[in-house]
Amino acid sequence: MVLRHRCFPLKCCCLVIAIFIALRPDTSTSQEFCIKDSDDTACKTENFFHKDEVVVLTVATDDNHGLERFLRSAKVYNIDVEVLGKGEEWSGGDMNFPGGGQKVILLKNRLEKLMKADNKEKIILFTDSYDVMFLGNLDEIVKKFKSFPDTRVLFSAEQFCWPDAKLATQYPNIEVVSPYLNSGGFIGYLPEIYEIINSNPIKDKDDDQLYYTKIYLDKDLRESLKITLDHKSEIFQNLNGALSDVQLRANTTEEWPYIENVVTKLRPLIVHGNGPVKNTLNHYGNYLAKSWSVNEGCVLCKEKKIQLKEDNLPSVMMAVFIEQATPFLEDFLDQVIDTDYPKNKIHLFIHNNVEYHENEVEKFFGAYSKEYASAKRINSGDFISEAEARNLAKERCINSACDYLFSVDSLSRLESNVLRYLLSSGYDVIAPMLTRPGKAWSNFWGALNSAGFYARSADYMDIVYGVIKGVWNVPFITNCYLLKMSLFRAPKAKAVTYVQEGHDSDMAFCASLRELNIFMYVSNEEDFGHLVNPETYDITKTHPDMYQLFENNMEWTTRYLHPEYLANFEEDRKHLMPCTDVYWFPLMSDRFCDEWIAIMEAYGKWSDGTNNDKRLESGYEAVPTRDIHMSQVGLERHWLQILKDYVRPLQELVFTGYYHNPPASIMNFVVRYRPDEQPSLRPHHDSSTYTINLALNTPNVDYEGGGCRFIRYNCSVRNTKKGWLLMHPGRLTHYHEGLLVTKGTRYIMISFVDP
Template sequence: MYMGYIPEVLKLLEREPIEDTADDQLYFTMAYLDEDFRNEIEMKLDHKSEIFQNIYGVEMDLDLYSEEDKAGGPERYYVKNRSTGTKPAVLHGNGPSKHVLNYFGNYIPNMWNIDEGCTKCKSRQIRLKNKAPYELPLVFLAIFIELNTPFLEEQLEKIHALDYPKEMMHLFIHNNMKYHSGHVKNFTEKYGAEYLSVKHITPEDGTAEWRARDLSLDQCMAKNCDIYFSVDSIAAITNKQTLRLLIEQNRTVVGPMLARNGKAWSNFWGALTKDGFYARSSDYLDIVNNDKRGLWNVPYIANCYMVNATLLKKYDRTVLNFNKANLDPDMAFCSTLRELDVYMYVSNRGDFGHLINYDTYDITRAEPDMYQIFDNELEWEERYIHKDYRSNLLPDHVPRQPCPDVFWFPIASEKFAKALINMMESYGRWSSGKNEDDRIEGGYEAVPTRDIHMTQVGFDPHWIQFLKQFVRPLVLKGFQGYSNHTPHSIMNFAVRYRPDEQPFLKPHHDTSTYTINIALNQVGVDYEGGGCRFIRYNCSVVDTKPGWILIHPGKLTHYHEGLYVTKGTRYIMVSFVDP
C-alpha cells in the first residue's frame, strides 16, 4: 500500500523496468533502500500505522472501538492499534487475515451503530411481494438428516410450512439415519406430490454426507435452479417467511442465525483460529443473544443457508465442493468459499428459529423424544403439552371441579399419553400388585397397584421437571397459599388396571399433601368402567379424558378408591407430591 502526489508516485513506478511476473514487494523495498532515491521523492514508511494498517500477523494488537459523534449523531466505529496507539485510516487484510478484515467491515465505515443498527442491510435488497408464483426464483430445497434428531417430524413440517409456492421448488433429501426412515417416508408420501420433483437418498444407499451434498449442488444445476437452499435436520425454522427473507436479502451466501435455546451454540462462527477452526469474536454473544441485530459477514455458516445459483454456475464440483482432507463437509465448504473470496452472511435481522440439541438423544429408548424436556423444551412442549393448557393459566379462568377440591385440567397431549404407555409396556416389568415391594423404602406398600416407577425407566428427573414446570402452575390455580411451593415427589408411577390382573383399588388415603392423576387412555374405547370415587363426598369421576389431570388433597380429606375396570386396559399416571 502506498499513497502520494502523482509526480512522485510516477517516479517510484518508473524507477526501473519490472516484469509482470516479478515481485512487486521486492521492487518497492529496493526503492526504499536506495537512500538517494528515497530522499529525492521524500519517501516515508508508516512505521506506526498512522495511515495504513496491515492486519496480517498483528490481529491481536487491533481493537474495534467506538466514539461518540461530536455532532450528536450515532457513534462511529474505528480500529485502534494498541501497540502504537494509532487509529489507521486504511485497513488491509490478505491471506488468512481476510476474515478479520471482514469482521471489521461489519462496523466500519459506518456500517452499524446502536441507534440505527445495520445501516447497509437494505442495500441491494429485492422484493418478492406481490409476485406471481411463476415470477419467483426457482428453489432447490436440500434437506440433510446426518444425525439422529429429536422431533424430526416437527422439523420437517416446519420446512414444508415455509411460505413459498411448492410448484417453484425441487425437493432433495439425504437421510443417513435408519431410525428416521419412517419419518422421511411419511413426509414424502404426504407432501412429495406438491413439489416439482423429489429426490430421496436413503440410508441403504450408503452415500457419504459430502458426496450427497456435492450431488445436491449438481442436481440444482441440472434443474436450472436460481436458489440453492440447504437445511439440516437440526434446524428448527419457526419463521415461515425465512426463505423469502433470505432471497430478498440478495447476497451470494446468506443464512438465518440459529442457536440452541438459552445456549451460545449457534450455526455460525464469528472468527477463526490460525489453523481455520472455531474462535469466538468479541461480538459473538451479542449477535447470538440478539443484543446486536444485523447482517454479519462471517467466516463460517452451517445448518441452514441459501446460495445464489450464479455461484454454482461459476464453479463446478472440482472447485466448489464439500470434500477436503481432515475437515467435516460443512467446514470444507466454508473453507473453499473463503479461498474463493465469497462472503458468507448470517442474518439476525429477525427471529428465524433455533437449533435442536441432539447431544442426549438416545434412540435405544422406547420414546427418546420424551426424554428431551431439558434439552429441547420448546419442541417438547409443542408435542407433549395439551393445546388448551395455557388457557388454564388465564387470570379469569375458573378450574373445573367435578368433586369438592378435585381440580380437573387439560395438561398433556394425546401423543404424550400414548408415548408414556409405550414407555411402560416396552419396559414391561409391571409390579406384582402385592404388598411386598423392594422398590420402596421399607419394602412394604400398604395399597399396592400394578405399576412401573419412573425411576425404573430413567424418567424420574424428567417427570420432576414436568411437575415443576407444568403441574405447579395448575396447583396454584386450585390451592391458594401454595405460592412458594416447589413440588417434591418420590413416588411417581404409571398404573395398569385390567379385569384379569388388578381391576380396582381399595379405599385409601394417599401419602401426599396432594396427588395428581393423569388419564392416559380413553374410557369407552380402550376400556370400560374405572374412575375414581371420593368416598367422603360420595362423588365419582368416571368420564376421564386422556391427557387431563385430576389434582386432589391426599392425606386427610380425600379418602378415595379406584373403581372396577370391567373390560380392556386402563392406564393412569400418578404422583404423590409432598409426602
C-alpha cells in the same frame, strides 16, 4: 496561489472561491478556507481539495466480494477508483505466497500514459483491493500525506519483514511500531512513483513487495526519491501483526464506527487485512465505511435489499439433509411443507442418512413430492456420505435452471417466511441466525482460531442475543443457508467442495468459500427460528422424543402439553371440581398419553401387586398396585420437572396459601388395572400433601368401569378425561378407593406430592 485559514464573511464566500478557482495554478496543493457567518466569531475550516489532482488505482482481475466491498467503501467517501486488470487472467501467482509482480506491470502501463500528460505533480494513490477498505475521503488522505516532512512517496508499513526476513537488518529504522515496508498501499507524486516502477525489471510471478522493498533499502534511491514509510499508521493500517494494537470503536457517541491504533492514538484512513488476518477485516467491515451504526443500524443491509416480484420468483432447490438422528423430525418435515413459497418454484432434494428415520421420510416423500417442480430422494441404503450428497445437490443445482440453493439441515426449525427473507436480502451467501433456545450455541462462528476452528468474536454474544441487529460477515455458517448459484457457475468456483480430509462437510465448504474470497453472512434482523439439540437423542428408547423435555423443551411442550393447558390460567376460568376439593385440569396431550403407555408396555416389567416391593427402600408396599416406577424407564427426572413446571402452578391456583417449589415426590408411577390382573384398589389414604392422578386413556373406549371414589364425601369420578389431571389433598381428608375395571385396561399416572 495558496490561501490558508483566511476568514471571510459568508456572503463573500462564493466570490472568493470563484476567484480562487480561476487563479489556481496546476498544483497538487490542497486549499483550505475558513468560512464564517457575519455574526460568528468562530471560523470553520473547509477543504476544497481538487480530486483531479489525485489518481486512485488498484488491481483486481476477479470481480469478487472483496472488490465489491472495496469499491463500496470508495463510493461512501466519494473516491473514484480506476481498476487495473479487470477481466484479465491473473498470472501473478498465489498471493498466500511470494508473488504479485503482475500488479507492478499493470501499474507501470497505466503510469506511462499519465506521464504523457502535462501535470507531473499529479498524486498517485495505489492500494490493493480485495482486502482493503477506505475509512476516509481523499481530502483527509492527501492532507495527511502532505504533512509528512520531505516526503514524495509514502509506503504503508507493517510489523513483519516479508517475504524475505533476512532483509530486516538492512532497514534504516527498526525501533518503530511498524518498521517494514508493505506494498498493499502507497501514495506519492507521479514522477517519483514512475521512477520506482521503472527502476528494475519484474515478471508477473515475481514478488511485488520484495520489488519495492529492495528499492527502499537502496539508500541512494530512498533519499533521492524521498521515500518514507507510514510507521505510525497515519494513513495506512496493516492488520497482520497489529491486531492487539487496533481497536474497533463501534458503540460510540460518534456517528459512525471507526478503528483506532491504540499505540499511536491515531485513526487510520485506509485499512489493509494483509496476510492471514482477512477474517478480522471481514469482521471490521461489518461496521466500517458507514456500514452499520448504533443510530442507523445496518446501512449495508438496506442498500442490498431487493424486492421479490411475485410473477417472476426465482427457482430454488431446497436441499434437505438428515445426517443424524434428529429429535422431532416429524415437525421438521411439516416445516418443509409449510415453507411460504410456491412449490412449483421449488426443486426438492432430500438426503436421509439415518435408517431410523426412513419410514418418516418415505411417508413424507410419497405424500408431497409430486407437488414440487421436481423431487429427488437419496435414502440411507444408498450409502452416500453427507459430503458427497451436499456436493451432489450443489452440482445438480449448478447444472440446472435453479437460481438458488436453499440448504436446510434437519436440526433447523424455521419460520415459514425464511426463504423469502433470504432471497430478498440481496446477499449471495447468507444464513438466518438460528440458536438453541436460551443458549449461545448457534449456526455460525464469529471468528476462527489459528487452526481454522471456532473462536468467539467480540460481538458474537451481542449478535446471538440481539443486542445489535443486522447482517454480519462471518467465517462459518451451517445448518441453514441460501446460495446464489450464478456465483458458483464461475470457473474458479468449481473448487468449492464439501470434501476435505480432516474436516467435516460444512467446515470444508466454508474453507473453500474463504479461499475464493466469497463472503458468508448471517442475519439476525428477525426471529427466524431455532436449532434443536440432538446430543442426548437416543433412538434405542421407545418414543425417544418423550425424553427430550430438557434438551428440546420448545418442541416437547408443543407436542405433549395439552392444547387447553394455558386456558387453566385465564382470569374468568371456572375450575372443575367434581368432588369436594378434587380439581380437574387439562394437563397432557393425547399423544403424550399414548406414548407414555407405549413406553411402559415396551418396558413390560410391571410389579406383581403384592406387598413385597424391592424397589422401595423398606421393601414393603402397604397399598400395592400393578405399576411401573418412572425411575425404571428413565423418566423420573422428566416427571419431576413436569410437576415443577406444569402441575405446581395448577396447585397454587386452587390450594391457595400453599407454596412449595419445587414439589417433592418419591412415588411416581403408572398403574395398570385389568379385570384378570388387578381390577381395583382398596380404600386408603395417600402419603402426600396432595395427590395427582392423570388419566392416560379413555373410559368406555379403552376400558369399562374404573374411576375413583372419595368415601368421606360419597363422591365418585368415573368418566375421567384422557390427559386430564385429578388433584386432591392426601393424608386425612380424602380417603378413597379405585373402582372396579370390568373390561379392557385402564392406565393412570400417579404422584404423591410433598409426602
